Amino acid sequence: MEISAYNLIFHEIIGLFTKVINSNNPSLEEIRGKVVGETKNMLIVETDDKNEKMVPKSGSTFLFHIHLLRGNTRVTEQVKVNGNLLLSQPENRIKNIRKIRMR
Incomplete structure (x- = not known):
């Protein structure tokens, strides 16, 4: 099944570009980059400067492309x-x- 807006949460998200648009931790907002890893509670995002940022899923809102x-x-x-x-x-x-x- 092709990935879509309706089934995104059931698909592999590693490799997708994302941006944190809201978070309980304001310092995480505006993090953007490619999802390079995922655990039960975290997304690992590689930013443009090749740093990896750990973003908790809980309390965050993401914008995926x-x-x-x-x-x-x-x-x-x-x-x-x-x-x-x-x-x-x-x-x-x-x-x-x-x-x-x-x-």
């Missing part, structure tokens, strides 16, 4: 995601899409 193919045109869509929806081990979160598709 996803690339879609619409006909013969490639478009980038921005998707805002409450980090609390990502709280899970990545492999378990990805498995949940199967349960939803079976309904």
Whole structure:
């Protein structure tokens, strides 16, 4: 299943560009870069200056950039995601899409 705004939270997010647009910790806001790692509670974001920042999922809101193919045109869509929806081990979160598709 192709990644979309509707199923982003069930897909692999490593490799996607993201920006922290809101956080309980104001010093984390405006962190932007490529997601290079993920744990149950954290996203690891590689910034433009090649530093890795650990951002807690809980209490943060992320803006992800996803690339879609619409006909013969490639478009980038921005998707805002409450980090609390990502709280899970990545492999378990990805498995949940199967349960939803079976309904």
